[in-house]
Amino acid sequence: MAFIPAVSQMENANVRMMEDLERAVQKPPEERRWGMVIDLTKCVACDACTVSCKAENKTPPGVNYTLVIKEEVGEYPNVRATFLPRPCMQCENPPCVEVCPVGATWKDVEGIVVIDYDVCIGCRYCITACPYGARTFDFGDWYTKGNTPMLAPYETAPTFEYGEERVREDEVSPIGNVRKCNFCIQRLHEGLLPACINDCIGRARYFGDLNDPESLVSELLRERYSFKLKEELGTSPKVFYLS
Amino acid sequence: MKNSKLGMAAYWAVVIISLVIGGYGLYWRLTTGHILANYGQLITWGLWVAMYIYFIGLSAGAFLISALVFVFHVERFRPIARLALFTALISLLMALLFIWFDLGHMGRFYEVYSRPNFRSMMAWMVWLYTAYFVLLIFEFWFESRQDFVRCGQEKGGFNGFICRVLALGSKNTEPEGRERDERVVRVLGAIGLPLAIMFHGGVGALFGVVAARPAWHGGLFPLLFLVAALVSGGGLLMALYAWLAPNKGSEEYKSLLSDMGRLVLALVLLDVIFTFAEYSIALYGGVPGDVLPLIEIMSGPFWWVFWIGQIGLGMVVPIILLSWKRTSSSTFWVGIAGMSIVLAFVGVRLNIVIPPLSVPELQGLVNAVPSPRMTTQYIPSMMEWALGIGIVGLGLALFAIGYNLLPVKPRGDKEVMS
Ligand code: SF4
Ligand code: SF4
Numbered sequence: 001m002a003f004i005p006a007v008s009q010m011e012n013a014n015v016r017m018m019e020d021l022e023r024a025v026q027k028p029p030e031e032r033r034w035g036m037v038i039d040l041t042k043c044v045a046c047d048a049c050t051v052s053c054k055a056e057n058k059t060p061p062g063v064n065y066t067l068v069i070k071e072e073v074g075e076y077p078n079v080r081a082t083f084l085p086r087p088c089m090q091c092e093n094p095p096c097v098e099v100c101p102v103g104a105t106w107k108d109v110e111g112i113v114v115i116d117y118d119v120c121i122g123c124r125y126c127i128t129a130c131p132y133g134a135r136t137f138d139f140g141d142w143y144t145k146g147n148t149p150m151l152a153p154y155e156t157a158p159t160f161e162y163g164e165e166r167v168r169e170d171e172v173s174p175i176g177n178v179r180k181c182n183f184c185i186q187r188l189h190e191g192l193l194p195a196c197i198n199d200c201i202g203r204a205r206y207f208g209d210l211n212d213p214e215s216l217v218s219e220l221l222r223e224r225y226s227f228k229l230k231e232e233l234g235t236s237p238k239v240f241y242l243s
Numbered sequence: 244m245k246n247s248k249l250g251m252a253a254y255w256a257v258v259i260i261s262l263v264i265g266g267y268g269l270y271w272r273l274t275t276g277h278i279l280a281n282y283g284q285l286i287t288w289g290l291w292v293a294m295y296i297y298f299i300g301l302s303a304g305a306f307l308i309s310a311l312v313f314v315f316h317v318e319r320f321r322p323i324a325r326l327a328l329f330t331a332l333i334s335l336l337m338a339l340l341f342i343w344f345d346l347g348h349m350g351r352f353y354e355v356y357s358r359p360n361f362r363s364m365m366a367w368m369v370w371l372y373t374a375y376f377v378l379l380i381f382e383f384w385f386e387s388r389q390d391f392v393r394c395g396q397e398k399g400g401f402n403g404f405i406c407r408v409l410a411l412g413s414k415n416t417e418p419e420g421r422e423r424d425e426r427v428v429r430v431l432g433a434i435g436l437p438l439a440i441m442f443h444g445g446v447g448a449l450f451g452v453v454a455a456r457p458a459w460h461g462g463l464f465p466l467l468f469l470v471a472a473l474v475s476g477g478g479l480l481m482a483l484y485a486w487l488a489p490n491k492g493s494e495e496y497k498s499l500l501s502d503m504g505r506l507v508l509a510l511v512l513l514d515v516i517f518t519f520a521e522y523s524i525a526l527y528g529g530v531p532g533d534v535l536p537l538i539e540i541m542s543g544p545f546w547w548v549f550w551i552g553q554i555g556l557g558m559v560v561p562i563i564l565l566s567w568k569r570t571s572s573s574t575f576w577v578g579i580a581g582m583s584i585v586l587a588f589v590g591v592r593l594n595i596v597i598p599p600l601s602v603p604e605l606q607g608l609v610n611a612v613p614s615p616r617m618t619t620q621y622i623p624s625m626m627e628w629a630l631g632i633g634i635v636g637l638g639l640a641l642f643a644i645g646y647n648l649l650p651v652k653p654r655g656d657k658e659v660m661s
Contacts, residue, residue: 050612061614061616062283062284062614062615062616062617064611064612064614067608067611067612068611069605069606069607069608069610069611070607070610070611071606071607084605084607086605086608086611095453095454095455098362098363099362099363099364099365099452099453100360100363100365101355101359101360101363101365101366101369102351102354102355102358102359102360102366103358103359103360104354119351119354119358120347120348120351121346121347121348121351121352121354121355122346122347122348122351123345123346123347123365124287124288124347125363125365125449127284127287128287128288128453128455128456128600129453129454129455130455130604131454131455131604132604132605133284133285133603133604133605133608136284136616137277137284137287137347138347139276139277139278139280139616140275140276140277140278141278141616170276171276173348175276175347176276176277176346176347176348177347177348178347229605233454233455
């Protein structure tokens with residue numbers, strides 16, 4: 001436990017991460033390497049991240065860029081709950097990219113795995129290839145269609161994923177495409193932290209430039225024990241877990 | 244005669260009903276996209292993808308058997324060679340329709356040609372089967388050219404018209420012309436042979452390379468696919484020949500059929516070995532990602548697809564029918580054995596695609612968010628069934644039309660000689 005105060009005593013993690021971000025966006029894009037650190041000891045499984053992601057990206061039912069896996073370990077009365085928030089790992093060697101027949105998805109210069117909605121043919125091969133279940137298909141479902149008098153405005157408001165303004169409409173991309181977490185690239189470029197980082201009530205999520213030794217994420221990875229999911233597959237995730 | 248008329252009427256009734264059902268499916272698919280589909284986020288490929296690999300397997304298998312004649316000069320099978328090519332063509336068309344409807348953006352399929360990523364097995368597969376498709380058409384044309392010319396000259400009406408169109412203005416019916424055609428067919432067949440092996444092996448590799456799905460991942464998959472193609476394609480041709488041959492009752496018919504029976508029996512036995520290797524090693528290893536899908540296959544709610552379909556109809560029935568003397572010399576039972584295999588492989592393909600996807604990549608994933616699409620269960624929806632039935636109906640219709648208008652009927656030896 002000796003290490004934890006090092007984090008919690010910090011001025012304000014959010015302020016620190018914003019400063020890190022500002023430094024990072026001043027560098028040429030290819031010199032940044034965005035990464036996320038998630039402290040499992042602090043996650044309370046409130047799903048604030050899940051919801052803030054929904055609000056930011058207006059994702060329809062069934063499409064989840066991030067979620068929290070909740071499991072029970074042991075038997076009553078000796079039980080405990082474990083929580084595992086799971087965004088896209090933004091793998092250094094993303095198997096989802098390899099399999100795309102049309103090159104609609106790739107790792108961009110900043111290390112984020114992106115999708116071009118106007119190119120993706122919706123074959124879903126990438127969904128099968130992602131070892132983390134991080135990709136979901138936009139089937140064209142709506143939260144408020146059919147069961148309410150009208151589509152709720154939050155479903156028809158434009159999104160700005162990948163910096164493109166889009167209004168979701170039947171039969172138009174991103175419907176029929178595979179979608180995934182992109183570390184809120186549109187926010188990063190405006191100097192804002194990803195939505196889930198901002199809204200994490202347990203301060204369990206950290207974000208920043210892994211190439212910057214001064215950044216909070218680099219510091220956490222130096223000071224705390226961390227692991228990555230399914231490292232044995234050679235995907236080299238850029239999402240790290242502290243436990 | 245009366246019997247066959249009744250049979251034809253029943254056949255067309257089935258075709259028309261299938262097409263009507265398919266019309267509904269098509270309407271739903273085109274107006275509502277994927278909303279009515281039951282494949283989800285976890286089991287993201289369903290009935291259509293399984294049917295795609297099923298028909299593409301039939302196509303590759305039928306083609307490889309035609310190559311026995313056109314490339315390796317196994318003259319024994321000459322009477323069914325052209326039928327095999329034609330079957331390969333129709334099955335390929337059906338397969339492509341299935342996979343096309345499965346795409347999220349059907350209008351963008353051309354991108355696989357305009358901007359392929361050759362690190363993707365799927366891009367390879369599409370390019371290879373396109374090449375294969377073109378080759379099939381050329382091979383079929385050269386193989387049938389003189390018959391088109393002859394039928395164009397002899398027959399009047401619609402059929403003659405079709406033949407004249409397909410002859411593409413060619414007139415020559417001399418033996419030298421036939422010799423040249425045969426040479427071309429041999430060369431095309433020789434190119435097609437590795438192509439068919441590559442593209443169907445490639446379909447297997449498409450699954451085999453996916454390290455995220457342990458039940459798919461491995462080197463056996465391309466081979467398993469090839470064997471499966473040969474068995475199912477062989478079974479289909481055997482059944483077709485048993486029922487469609489013009490010279491039923493002749494010695495030649497019986498002996499050809501029993502030879503086919505032996506060939507298919509050998510292939511089924513090979514399939515038994517491959518399937519056993521695949522299952523036993525996975526089960527022994529005990530890695531959950533490998534084992535859970537197999538347990539699901541063998542004892543899940545669809546256990547019967549495996550035990551009755553895959554093992555019963557696909558292995559036990561044909562092995563008994565084709566090795567027991569009484570049945571292996573009866574053309575009726577040999578035909579039944581072929582049909583039994585053709586049916587069983589629907590199950591084989593469903594079990595390849597669906598259960599391996601039903602194991603969540605991370606434990607607890609399905610309960611993380613409440614969504615009916617995030618589930619380990621999958622039963623195809625009405626829309627999926629309807630469209631699927633329609634595509635099969637279309638295939639049956641095309642087959643029957645082509646069979647009646649084109650020179651693809653299996654022949655007796657004498658006609659071949661002339
Ligand atoms: S987590 Fe999945 S979707 Fe994200 S980069 Fe890795 S393989 Fe691709
Ligand atoms: S679904 Fe789209 S992004 Fe995924 S592999 Fe297919 S074309 Fe590529």
